[in-house]
Structure formats: structure tokens, C-alpha cells
Amino acid sequence: MNAELFFTNLPALxxxxxxxxxxxxxxxxxxxxxxxxxWVILISFATSVVAQLLAxxxxxxxxxxxxFGAAPxxxxxxxxxxxxxLRILFNIDAFxxxxxxxxxxxxxxxxxxxxxxxxxxxxxxxxxALYLLLxxxxxxxxxxxxxxxxxxxxxxxxxxxxxLIAYHRNxxxxxxxxxxxxxxxxxxxxxxxxxxxxxxxxxxxxNMAIISQNISLTTLNLLTLVLFIAGLATKAGIVPxxxxxxxxxxxxxxxxxxxxxxxxxxxxxxxxRILFSVYGGVFTSVIVGWIVxxxxxxxxxxxxxxxxxxxxxxxxxxxxxxxQTGYMLLGVGVALAVLxxxxxxxxxxxxxxxxxxxxxxxxxxxxxxxxxxxxAVIYRTGVxxxxxxxxxxxxxxxxxIFFLIxxxxxxxxxxxxxxxxxxxxxxxxFAFNPIIAIIAMVVSILTLASFMKVFHSVxxxxxxxxxxxxxxxxxxxxxxxxxxxxFVIAFGFVPDLVVDxxxxxxxxxxxxxxxxIHSILGGGL
Amino acid sequence: MIANYSFVAxxxxxxxxxxxxxxxxxMIKMIMGLGILEGAVxxxxxxxxxxxxxxxxxxxxxxxxxxxxxxxxxALTLTNIVIGVATTALMxxxxxxxxxxxxxxxxxEIRRLRE
Numbered sequence: 183m184n185a186e187l188f189f190t191n192l193p194a195l196x197x198x199x200x201x202x203x204x205x206x207x208x209x210x211x212x213x214x215x216x217x218x219x220x221w222v223i224l225i226s227f228a229t230s231v232v233a234q235l236l237a238x239x240x241x242x243x244x245x246x247x248x249x250f251g252a253a254p255x256x257x258x259x260x261x262x263x264x265x266x267x268l269r270i271l272f273n274i275d276a277f278x279x280x281x282x283x284x285x286x287x288x289x290x291x292x293x294x295x296x297x298x299x300x301x302x303x304x305x306x307x308x309x310x311a312l313y314l315l316l317x318x319x320x321x322x323x324x325x326x327x328x329x330x331x332x333x334x335x336x337x338x339x340x341x342x343x344x345x346l347i348a349y350h351r352n353x354x355x356x357x358x359x360x361x362x363x364x365x366x367x368x369x370x371x372x373x374x375x376x377x378x379x380x381x382x383x384x385x386x387x388x389n390m391a392i393i394s395q396n397i398s399l400t401t402l403n404l405l406t407l408v409l410f411i412a413g414l415a416t417k418a419g420i421v422p423x424x425x426x427x428x429x430x431x432x433x434x435x436x437x438x439x440x441x442x443x444x445x446x447x448x449x450x451x452x453x454x455r456i457l458f459s460v461y462g463g464v465f466t467s468v469i470v471g472w473i474v475x476x477x478x479x480x481x482x483x484x485x486x487x488x489x490x491x492x493x494x495x496x497x498x499x500x501x502x503x504x505x506q507t508g509y510m511l512l513g514v515g516v517a518l519a520v521l522x523x524x525x526x527x528x529x530x531x532x533x534x535x536x537x538x539x540x541x542x543x544x545x546x547x548x549x550x551x552x553x554x555x556x557x558a559v560i561y562r563t564g565v566x567x568x569x570x571x572x573x574x575x576x577x578x579x580x581x582x583i584f585f586l587i588x589x590x591x592x593x594x595x596x597x598x599x600x601x602x603x604x605x606x607x608x609x610x611x612f613a614f615n616p617i618i619a620i621i622a623m624v625v626s627i628l629t630l631a632s633f634m635k636v637f638h639s640v641x642x643x644x645x646x647x648x649x650x651x652x653x654x655x656x657x658x659x660x661x662x663x664x665x666x667x668x669f670v671i672a673f674g675f676v677p678d679l680v681v682d683x684x685x686x687x688x689x690x691x692x693x694x695x696x697x698x699i700h701s702i703l704g705g706g707l
Numbered sequence: 708m709i710a711n712y713s714f715v716a717x718x719x720x721x722x723x724x725x726x727x728x729x730x731x732x733x734m735i736k737m738i739m740g741l742g743i744l745e746g747a748v749x750x751x752x753x754x755x756x757x758x759x760x761x762x763x764x765x766x767x768x769x770x771x772x773x774x775x776x777x778x779x780x781x782a783l784t785l786t787n788i789v790i791g792v793a794t795t796a797l798m799x800x801x802x803x804x805x806x807x808x809x810x811x812x813x814x815x816e817i818r819r820l821r822e
Contacts, residue, residue: 330783330786334786334790337790337793337794340794341790341793341794341797344797344801345797348801348804354804354805354807354808354809354817357801357804357805357808358801358805358817360801361734361798361801361802361805364794364797364798364801365728365737365738365741365798368741368745368794368798369728369741369744372741372744372745372748375748375752375783375787376748376751379748379751379752379755379780379783382755382779382780383755386777388779
């Protein structure tokens with residue numbers, strides 16, 4: 183009985199658990215400071231487990247629809263409402279579950295890292311509370327079936343992320359980065375709210391399924407789509423809305439930056455959800471697909487060319503994050519361009535979609551790994567400047583190995599996971615338009631060059647005198663990197679298995695708009 | 708159609724707020740611009756919910772022949788006001804830190820993050 187209660191209410195626990203943890207953390211910090219870190223790790227682990235269980239449920243059943251404030255199994259549409267869902271809904275399909283998996287893994291690795299790297303800083307209880315709030319925001323964004331809920335979780339995400347960026351400031355740099363990030367994201371968020379208002383005025387509902395059932399391609403809806411894409415691209419850090427991303431990423435503590443990678447991918451999730459599940463069926467031309475492809479190619483190219491001359495190691499990694507986001511847009515954009523043409527989808531659209539989606543989780547893993555290793559280096563040396571580092575490989579062997587794994591994965595070298603998804607994107611894009619595929623490969627080579635430079639200047643060379651006292655980082659920090667490194671290697675060795683089990687249901691649920699509508703309007707769990 | 712004038716006001720306010728955010732270099736003014744943008748979106752949402760001769764949806768002792776207004780947009784507006792207060796407060800805190808360290812609130816003078 184109790185187990186059943188637990189399993190039917192997983193979507194509520196997904197949000198309640200981190201919020202409950204965030205509420206109790208300052209209380210623990212005040213009265214029982216010794217067990218506070220253990221409590222934060224425990225609650226983060228429990229939240230990850232809930233997310234994984236929920237994801238498993240979704241992969242088994244196809245979708246999970248949860249109606250808040252009603253008995254399990256209640257229909258989303260009350261009988262006397264005239265066909266309009268009034269209740270607050272969580273609708274988690276395979277895409278949401280997929281994002282839950284990657285967020286759960288990364289957020290747990292991050293808290294292991296943060297409890298060491300921030301150890302000596304002040305007022306940690308509230309810092310951890312904000313971390314849990316950010317996790318709740320990401321989970322909410324990827325599970326909700328309601329436009330306005332999406333906006334609220336997006337704002338929770340932006341506010342807690344910017345507070346985390348500036349929490350342990352060095353000078354006013356962090357405050358500056360956080361202010362830029364928050365201003366830009368608030369403007370983006372308000373654009374999204376305006377777009378939601380436009381949709382509500384036409385369809386009298388905030389529910390994504392109702393809107394997608396009734397939507398048509400009018401001028402007003404195109405304006406709405408532009409507002410949505412601009413707002414969500416701001417969140418995801420896509421060119422031309424990328425300007426604040428490196429500023430914010432480079433000044434935040436490395437663990438926070440890692441979590442912000444996943445937070446920005448929740449923005450990407452929103453964008454794909456709007457494009458496929460809400461609009462999907464109404465696109466008659468390839469223009470929208472091409473716009474997404476062009477945004478992707480621009481992000482890829484501008485990101486990598488800005489990354490190469492950077493001297494601040496975290497700024498360099500941030501520009502690479504923009505560049506990698508371009509690959510995801512490219513893969514999914516190709517699929518969007520051929521949407522509706524069954525033969526083209528079968529020949530390469532499906533693979534492009536899978537490649538783009540696979541790259542999302544791969545990027546979360548290897549870019550997270552890279553930020554955590556860089557965080558470890560900064561934790562021991564306190565230096566950001568690439569020119570001042572050197573010879574750290576003698577002292578920090580494990581960190582060096584983990585960095586190398588991440589660097590090879592991001593550059594798309596086999597047998598790591600970056601190669602698997604990039605290969606899928608190259609192959610499918612080549613069939614669509616060879617020039618774009620060539621650009622993607624060139625960007626990959628530039629990425630490799632850039633990371634070889636970083637690897638050489640941080641870890642190689644003779645031991646430097648000023649780093650004589652540097653030691654390997656504590657075990658818990660190594661464990662956080664090992665978790666992500668394990669996934670980078672595992673996904674690289676058995677990509678077919680991962681694609682079949684994790685990615686294919688996601689691609690199917692995005693292509694199949696009717697299934698998404700049915701999952702909300704067709705009855706309860 | 709008096710009800711439509713509010714949409715004109717929304718368009719004007721959005722224009723003004725974007726002009727302020729993009730053109731002003733004083734960070735406090737930029738935050739004020741964001742406040743105006745938020746007000747414009749709130750006004751837009753509330754105007755969507757307006758129905759002529761509608762009454763508040765309180766069922767007790769409501770006359771039978773009255774049109775009741777769906778209160779969704781009012782709820783959205785309230786939520787957005789709360790979110791707006793949180794964001795504004797946080798942004799002002801950041802400006803405070805920046806002023807403490809650099810002694811200025813002019814966005815052109817503080818760009819240390821540009822390489």
C-alpha cells in the first residue's frame with residue numbers, strides 16, 4: 183500500500199523533495215551544522231533516485247500524467263469544465279524523462295563537488311538551499327504540461343541560478359556576471375509570458391495539449407513562436423542571445439556552472455517542446471527548420487572561434503558550451519526541416535533527431551566533467567589564467583585523466599560519447615546538406631585544437647615552483663568526476679544500446695504530436 | 708471599444724521599456740525599464756481577462772443571469788507580480804555590490820568581464 187502510494191506520487195515528490203530539503207537545510211545549518219553537508223548530499227541523492235524511478239516509469243509506460251490535488255487516475259479534464267483542463271498537470275513523456283535522467287546524474291555529481299569546493303566559504307546553508315531550488319526549477323521545467331507552470335519554473339531557475347553565481351563573489355565580478363545574466367533572462371522570461379498570454383487569448387487554455395490540438399499557422403502564432411524561441415534561446419545561450427552566457431558561467435563556482443549547463447538545457451527542452459509538440463503539425467515549409475539550423479551553425483562556429491583566443495580557462499569552456507549547443511540545434515533542426523516528409527524522415531531525419539538528442543545528454547556529461555575538473559584545479563591552485571598554470575599533471579594525476587577523458591569526448595574522438603552523437607549528426611546532416619556537415623566537422627577539429635592547448639598548458643610541462651604544495655583533490659571530489667567520467671565512457675562504448683533504450687522513445691514522442699496530446703486529454707495514468 | 712485601448716498602452720509601454728533597457732547606461736534605470744516591461748506584460752494579461760459586465764466568480768449569492776469572469780489571468784498576473792518583486796530585489800542587491808566595489812552604477816564603466 184505504502185509502496186504504491188510512493189510510486190503513484192513520484193511526480194509530486196520530484197518537486198516536493200528538493201523544496202523540503204531546501205527548507206530544512208538552513209535549520210540544520212543553525213542547530214546541527216555537523217550533519218548539514220550529509221543532509222544536503224542525502225536529499226540530493228534521494229531526489230536523484232526519485233527522478234530516475236520516475237524516468238523508468240515513463241520509459242515503461244510511455245508517459246506519466248499526474249494531476250495535482252486529485253485522486254490518482256483522475257482525468258485531467260473535470261466533467262463540468264466543458265473540455266478544458268483546469269487542474270495543474272505534470273505530463274512527463276519520454277523527452278521529459280530523458281532530461282530528468284541527465285539532470286539527476288549531474289546534480290548529484292555537482293553536490294559532491296560543491297560540498298568540498300565551497301567548504302571554507304561562509305553561509306553555506308543558504309547556498310545549498312539555493313542549489314536545491316535550482317534543481318527543483320529544472321525538474322519542474324521538464325515535467326510540466328502547462329505553459330504557465332513552465333514560466334514559473336523558468337523564473338525559479340533564473341533567480342536561483344543568478345543568486346548562486348554571485349553567492350561567493352570574488353570582487354564584484356560575480357555580481358556583474360549575475361546581474362547581466364538575470365537582466366537578460368528576465369527579459370527573455372517576460373517575452374515567454376507575453377507569448378503565453380497571446381496563446382491563452384486565442385485558445386482559452388494554458389495546457390500545451392489543448393493549444394497544440396487547436397493551433398493553426400496564423401501571423402499572430404508566428405509572432406508567438408518568435409517570442410518563444412527568442413526567450414528560450416536566451417535561457418539556452420544560443421547565438422545571437424549568447425552574450426551573457428560566458429560572463430555568467432566564468433564567474434560562478436565550477437560546480438554551479440556545471441548545474442547551469444543542465445539548467446540551460448532545460449531551456450533547450452522548452453524550445454524543442456514548443457517546436458515539435460505544440461507547433462509541430464502546422465509547419466508546412468522548411469523555413470522554421472532552416473532557422474533552427476542556421477542558429478545552430480552560428481552558435482557552433484561563433485562559439486568555437488571565440489573560445490580559441492581565451493586565456494581564462496572557464497571562459498574558454500563557456501564558449502565551447504555555446505558551440506556544443508549548436509550541434510544539438512543542428513541535429514534537431516535537420517529533423518524539423520524534413521518534418522512531415524515520411525521518406526526523408528526515414529532516410530536521415532530520424533537519425534539527425536536522435537543524434538541531436540543524444541548530444542544533449544552527452545554534452546551534460548562531458549562538459550560537466552570538464553567544468554568539475556577545472557573546478558578541482560582551481561580549488562587547489564586558485565588560478566584561472568591559462569598562462570599561469572602548468573605542470574599540474576605531476577601532482578593531480580586523476581584530475582588530469584578525467585580532464586583528458588572529457589576533452590577527447592568533446593572533440594569527438596572515439597571511443598568516447600561525443601564521437602557517437604557527433605557521428606550521427608555528421609552522417610544525417612551530410613545527406614541533408616553536405617556543406618553544413620563540413621562546417622560541423624571543421625568546428626570539431628577546432629575544438630580538438632583548443633582543448634589540446636588547454637591540456638598542454640594546464641597539465642603538461644615541468645613542475646612549477648609556485649605549485650609545489652598542490653596535492654590531488656579529496657576523494658569526494660574525485661568521486662564526483664568519476665561518476666560523470668563513467669557515463670562518458672559507458673555511452674561511448676555502447677552507443678547503440680543507449681540510443682535504442684534512451685533516445686529512440688524520445689525521438690518517437692517528439693515526432694508523434696498526437697501521442698503527446700493523447701497523453702493529457704486521453705485520461706489519467 | 709474602450710477595452711482595446713489597453714492593448715495600445717501595452718504596446719507603448721513595451722516600446723518604452725525596451726528603449727530604456729537598451730539605451731540607458733545607468734543600471735538602476737535599466738532595472739526600472741525591466742519593471743515597466745513587467746507592468747506592460749501584467750497589463751496585457753489582465754486586459755485579456757476583461758469581459759464587459761462580468762463579475763467576480765464567487766458563487767455564493769451570485770445572481771443567476773450574470774456572466775462570471777474566468778479568473779485564470781488574474782492568478783497569472785498575481786504570480787508574475789510576486790516573481791517580479793523577487794527578481795527586482797535580487798538585481799538591486801547585485802547593483803549594490805557593484806557600487807560598493809567599483810563606486811559606479813554606469814554600465815559602461817564596469818565592464819571588467821569584457822576581455
